[in-house]
Amino acid sequence: MKLRLSELRLDLNHDQSDLEREAAKRLGIPPEAIQQLWVLRRAVDARRKNQIGFVYAVDLVVDESVGRRVLGKNIPSVGLINDAPPSPLFRGSQPMTRPPVVVGAGPAGIFAALKLAEWGYRPLLLERGPEVEERTRDVAHFWQTGELNPESNVQFGEGGAGTFSDGKLTTRIKDYRVGEVLARMVQAGAPEEIAWLHKPHVGTDVLHRVVVGLRRQLLALGGRVRFGARVTGLLYDRGRAGGVIVNGGEEVPAGTVLMAIGHSARDTYRWLAEQGVAMEQKPFAVGLRIEHPQSLIDQAQYGEFAGHPRLGAADYHLTYHSDKFSRNAYTFCMCPGGQVVAAASEPGGVVTNGMSKHARASGIANSAVVVNVGEEDMGDAHPLAGIEFQRRLEKAAFLAGGGGFKAPAQPVTDFLADRQPGRLPEAGYPTYLPGTSPANLREILPEPVGEVLVEALQVFDRKVRGFGGTKAILTGVETRTSAPVRILRDEDCCSVNTPGLYPAGEGAGYAGGIVSAAVDGFRVAEALIRRYALPEQE
Numbered sequence: 001m002k003l004r005l006s007e008l009r010l011d012l013n014h015d016q017s018d019l020e021r022e023a024a025k026r027l028g029i030p031p032e033a034i035q036q037l038w039v040l041r042r043a044v045d046a047r048r049k050n051q052i053g054f055v056y057a058v059d060l061v062v063d064e065s066v067g068r069r070v071l072g073k074n075i076p077s078v079g080l081i082n083d084a085p086p087s088p089l090f091r092g093s094q095p096m097t098r099p100p101v102v103v104g105a106g107p108a109g110i111f112a113a114l115k116l117a118e119w120g121y122r123p124l125l126l127e128r129g130p131e132v133e134e135r136t137r138d139v140a141h142f143w144q145t146g147e148l149n150p151e152s153n154v155q156f157g158e159g160g161a162g163t164f165s166d167g168k169l170t171t172r173i174k175d176y177r178v179g180e181v182l183a184r185m186v187q188a189g190a191p192e193e194i195a196w197l198h199k200p201h202v203g204t205d206v207l208h209r210v211v212v213g214l215r216r217q218l219l220a221l222g223g224r225v226r227f228g229a230r231v232t233g234l235l236y237d238r239g240r241a242g243g244v245i246v247n248g249g250e251e252v253p254a255g256t257v258l259m260a261i262g263h264s265a266r267d268t269y270r271w272l273a274e275q276g277v278a279m280e281q282k283p284f285a286v287g288l289r290i291e292h293p294q295s296l297i298d299q300a301q302y303g304e305f306a307g308h309p310r311l312g313a314a315d316y317h318l319t320y321h322s323d324k325f326s327r328n329a330y331t332f333c334m335c336p337g338g339q340v341v342a343a344a345s346e347p348g349g350v351v352t353n354g355m356s357k358h359a360r361a362s363g364i365a366n367s368a369v370v371v372n373v374g375e376e377d378m379g380d381a382h383p384l385a386g387i388e389f390q391r392r393l394e395k396a397a398f399l400a401g402g403g404g405f406k407a408p409a410q411p412v413t414d415f416l417a418d419r420q421p422g423r424l425p426e427a428g429y430p431t432y433l434p435g436t437s438p439a440n441l442r443e444i445l446p447e448p449v450g451e452v453l454v455e456a457l458q459v460f461d462r463k464v465r466g467f468g469g470t471k472a473i474l475t476g477v478e479t480r481t482s483a484p485v486r487i488l489r490d491e492d493c494c495s496v497n498t499p500g501l502y503p504a505g506e507g508a509g510y511a512g513g514i515v516s517a518a519v520d521g522f523r524v525a526e527a528l529i530r531r532y533a534l535p536e537q538e
Contacts, residue, residue, distance in 0.1 A: 001067030002081040003027075006057040009045060012310050014054070023058055027070050027078065036061040043198030044311060049303035052311070086176050091119065092531040096255035099123055099535040100528060101244055103231045106160020107514050108505025109260035110214050111181060112521035116258075117221035119529050124254070125223060126246065128230035128265075129157030132211045139164060143342055143433040146404040151230065154353060155264035155345040158227065159211040161480070162514045164343070166335040166356040167202035169194050171515040181518040188213025191358075199315065203358030231268065234275055234501070241500035255535050256500050256528055260521060261507040263483035264345050266387050278488040278497045279383045282509050285332070286393060286449060287370030288441060288476045289340045289352045290412070291429045294365045296471055297336070300464045313337040313360040316367070316464055320456040325448050327371050329456035332481055334367035336360045339431035340475050342405055349394030350407045352432065352478050364429045368478040369456065371449045386484025393444065397477040400439040407432045408439030412472035416454055418442050430475045441476045483509045493527040502528060 005023055014022075019039075024031040041057040059081060062070070071080060102113045105127035116123040128151055129135055135157035138149045150156075154164045169185075171178060182195050185202075188210045194200035202210060215225060228247075235243035235251055243253040261268045273279060294313050298306035301314035313336030320329045333353070337360030343353035354366045378385035400408035409430045414421040421438040430436045442450045461468030486509025488496045495501040504510065504524040511517035 007077040008056040039196040096532040101254035104260035107517040108521035111518040112525040115525035117223035126229040132158040146434040154343040167207040169200040260504045282486040283374040285370035332368040350397035390479040409436035409475040493524045
């Protein structure tokens with residue numbers, strides 16, 4: 001019999017035998033009665049700063065008679081596991097003349113293509129940017145020189161925007177596909193611990209290798225990949241999407257088109273709208289990046305245990321609601337031991353993002369601190385108005401930074417006082433490359449966003465001591481938190497007005513992060529499999 005035991009707390013210095021012994025003690029059985037035990041989830045428990053430890057959820061196997069006795073005790077946080085499989089997937093019968101095309105090699109596109117290839121559909125994955133090895137060199141060149149490649153940057157290229165991030169694999173969605181996504185990533189080279197850590201991450205350095213591993217999986221399953229293939233239009237066959245136009249001229253027929261563009265594919269949104277594909281504005285958030293010495297965050301979160309080798313670099317997630325402005329502020333994409341990076345994809349606009357390597361060892365913590373915006377801020381009901389709103393902020397930041405993709409930066413104390421900073425500290429941060437220039441960020445942001453951030457930073461300082469103090473630095477602007485557009489689809493994941501077109505992932509407005517985008521890619525691929533038979537020809 002398989003049981004699940006949660007809320008099992010151990011101190012920082014425990015080992016595997018302690019885990020098994022404490023599990024048996026909670027269940028009231030001898031340790032030798034546990035035939036097998038494995039960790040489902042492990043999280044840091046820092047609720048009491050003087051007693052920081054780990055809290056586990058574990059699955060274990062016992063004899064049926066032992067299991068019945070345990071369940072009869074009604075022990076809190078103990079339950080029976082019924083491994084009911086998800087609904088089986090069966091291939092459909094609607095004819096598909098050619099293999100499907102998947103547009104975009106971010107998480108949604110890669111995992112959709114993997115699922116389709118696994119089922120024999122021989123998908124063609126098209127990516128406007130280069131493979132991750134070349135992309136990494138282009139991004140490094142941009143950060144060192146300020147010379148942007150509009151087709152190969154933090155937003156565009158194999159792996160998607162998450163390839164240059166902390167590589168967080170946390171998600172709030174409850175979906176059986178999450179386990180399959182993580183298992184695929186482990187097979188591609190990710191650490192096995194991502195399957196059970198409460199807040200798993202791989203770091204940008206490891207994620208680059210995982211992306212290559214996923215590509216190899218796809219090719220081994222019969223999928224195909226083309227880089228430098230920017231999709232610039234749809235082809236139609238008897239009223240339905242029957243292929244794509246690549247790089248402005250080449251026609252690529254397809255049985256279906258799975259559109260897994262990223263949240264920064266602004267030119268793609270534009271021509272989709274021009275071709276009449278139904279879409280709508282979607283709320284998103286904008287703000288700034290904040291940086292602190294990692295030691296400050298460690299001390300605030302872990303107290304006397306800060307620096308313990310089993311804890312690693314501390315993180316945080318903070319939220320605030322402004323009654324005055326009826327808006328929410330929150331921290332987003334927190335990167336312990338990382339750096340702030342230039343994430344622009346267009347000339348003349350500064351965009352910030354955060355990134356960490358797997359070791360999280362830079363000594364600097366950073367996070368976005370953002371405020372929600374919606375149609376009332378856009379000044380226009382057009383579906384693409386959010387993109388223009390983002391552009392205005394990015395251009396203002398570019399000008400305030402003095403050109404060359406330098407970013408405007410400001411100590412938090414000056415931001416709160418609404419004053420121009422005299423100079424920036426020379427203590428290793430701000431970490432943004434190609435560089436920063438002192439500026440008053442309140443003059444760049446919309447007034448309500450700036451005012452809410454002032455309120456939020458003061459509240460966050462009470463939650464994390466020093467958060468809004470003299471060691472905190474802000475860099476702007478953070479605009480690409482999520483897609484400002486949603487491409488409308490029906491319950492079968494098909495466009496509501498363009499048959500044969502299947503929007504997927506974060507760029508289509510249905511996910512928010514690596515794992516949720518990958519899960520949505522699986523979901524949309526399964527919708528195609530349920531409807532269509534295998535393609536008739538290449």
